[in-house]
Amino acid sequence: MTEKKNFAQMPDERGYFGDYGGQVVPPFLKEVMDQINTAYEEIRKTDDFQNELAMLYADYVGRPSPIYYARRLSEKLGGAQIYLKREDLNHTGAHKINHCLGEALLAKYMGKTKVLAETGAGQHGVALATACALVDIPCEIYMGQVDIEKEAPNVTKMKILGCNIVPVTQGAATLKEAVDSAFEAYLQDPENMFYAIGSVVGPHPFPKMVRDFQSVVGTEARAQFMERLNKLPDHVAACVGGGSNAIGIFSAFLDDDVNLVGVEPAGEGLDKPGRHAATLTLGKPGVLHGMETYVISDEDGEAGQVQSVASGLDYPGIGPQHSYLKDIGRVDYQNATDVECLEAFMTLSRTEGIIPALESSHAVAWAMRVAPTLAKDQHILVNLSGRGDKDVDYVAERLGL
Template sequence: MSSFDFGPMPDKEGFFGQYGGQIIPPELKAIMDEINTAYEEIRQTPDFQEELQMLLTDFVGRPSPIYFARRLSDKIGGARIFLKREDLNHTGAHKINHCLGEALLAKFMGKTKVIAETGAGQHGVALATACALVGIPCEIHMGQVDIEKEHPNVTKMKILGCTLIPVTRGTATLKDAVDSAFEAYLKDPVNYIYAIGSVVGPHPFPKIVRDFQSVIGREARQQFMEKEGKLPDYITACVGGGSNAMGLFTEFLNDESVTIVGVEPSGKGLDTPYHSATMTKGTQGEIHGFKCYVLQDSNGEPLPVHSIASGLDYPGVGPQHCHLKDLDRVQYDVASDQECLDAFMMLSRVEGIIPALESAHAVAWAIRKAATLGPDQTILVNLSGRGYKDADYVSEKLGL
């Protein structure tokens, strides 16, 4: 039995402890409550469950394997590092897990368009893929800075048939893309559905995305037990909004022997404005319709943020992460841009695996931690995405 007492996550009002909820106009609250009711009803139906499971198996290629990174572990010395290979999923990342669920939900609800934001483009590609599969029009909002940085994913989204909306306001990155997409959704929330890209936003989105992503942890727990005969000592994942992390963490929350670590971007340094370390440097606030830790100014306005990884440069974070931090169940640490690049190159050249820059933050933490532990210790990293989208950018940055 676990000694942890988390309470309901979320409660009936959509709160994880004091975080989450619905900070939205009354008319939109009615729409969100309708989505919540429909989700709870539809997801229990055999038709929905069978179609989703079939697609996860035959379309996505689940279960994704767990791989022992032997050469990396030997090079570092210390703990053995294992990778949950979400990078091997169709579309190259964990995002397809919840995008298929959201697209199917939209179909079962009779919605006529799916609207979303994307940062690094992985959510955009996955959602465009899922919408093409179920036959629903898809509109993706993406910051102009990220469009230029993540050109391969932009091309894929266009090929898949989505309408791409460039966002040039503000910093022209993820936060601004969320603003733009939500405004488009509000034009017709009855017929459109907003397919948010992480465990953020007003209730019920943090719950819905977590539920669809939790397949990662369910698989990983069983696979690791079969492979090692015990649970990992540490599990870790990068955290921006926090969907891949929550997907892994959820199944292990009651396992007291497992230390859980989320890794945020410290960018160019926590003593500079150029980071996205919300859990480390943020304070309690509100953003995009929910309560969470926020990197904000004295007026409560979100600050500009930075990360070398486009999928992590968000000034807020999922409400369940905030609750788990306050309960001391999950630890939150950081990795810098340089550590991320170093881990990106090391994993590529030692194991032949090119990780997404987002995932490389978790790899960087694992490399740092493994060196302090003995060979009887194990670290499981959620390798949330592949780095093909980042290869040109990294090559140019490093002069390769």
């Protein structure tokens, strides 16, 4: 296995993880990105920043989030024992608050006057609106019209928190278009605005920064599993869209003899172009949103149409570190369909009384598929990256409940 020092030293000074990452942006924007990187490297090492972030993680977010033994689900499936890292219990209901607090604090320390971002399922939007309210910085969120209609509870929360929501109607009107629109708005005044990217995507230093803030998930989970079971999990699984929750938990296990599994959205089927978002399964290396990474492209080489029942995974790209981890074979990237996702959503709800986010349900679906094939002394740790409050109306309508 690749030595740990290789992972720890990534990205390189140009923002690359192997062949992926970088800053594929105009020269004036590269200068702004470099300024953010310099400020991040300086500010994050200060006691004031570290102490404030640690205090907020503990007293505001409620960290550490627990790991939970899903006994009834494990017994129902037979085979491996399933544990959940309960990021759904965080304030705002998902892992997104981990990096949103870090980014909002960084914007405050840099003297920025406005924070803007994109959101798909709304979890990043809610978390960022929450963090901006806390640090008293205006917040503007770009969200596809399709997702606005699908994720109404999160839209309402963002409005209550004082966030300005900008509907995006062009194209498929989902996450990719929201990113495009937010980035265009950011280009109008990058000196005074801070673009709080919602995943481990975009130009350097954002994949690095978001990974660093999310690494708290993996650090906690590894220590908790060792303390509880005196061993590491045999398998660690997480859903993958842009890839922030996955890289957050994977980061602590990269040098261990642990099978890491990223679960992409197969949507309505891998055989249906435009109706899935399995970027690492069927995509190819390309350029998207300022980075070199795997991309699902159309015949003209542009980012192609994608679809997932989970709005937060509805993205034709992937974080560059995931592209690297795929190429070297360190992470096994699997997928789950919309049907499997909905089945996992309902099964976890009715066996454990835990309603998961549709995004997280993809990882649960993989665990449900694989657990019966493994021995009972095997352990699967699933990163339950968010709760499903935002999804219940959609699921009820979809399933006729």
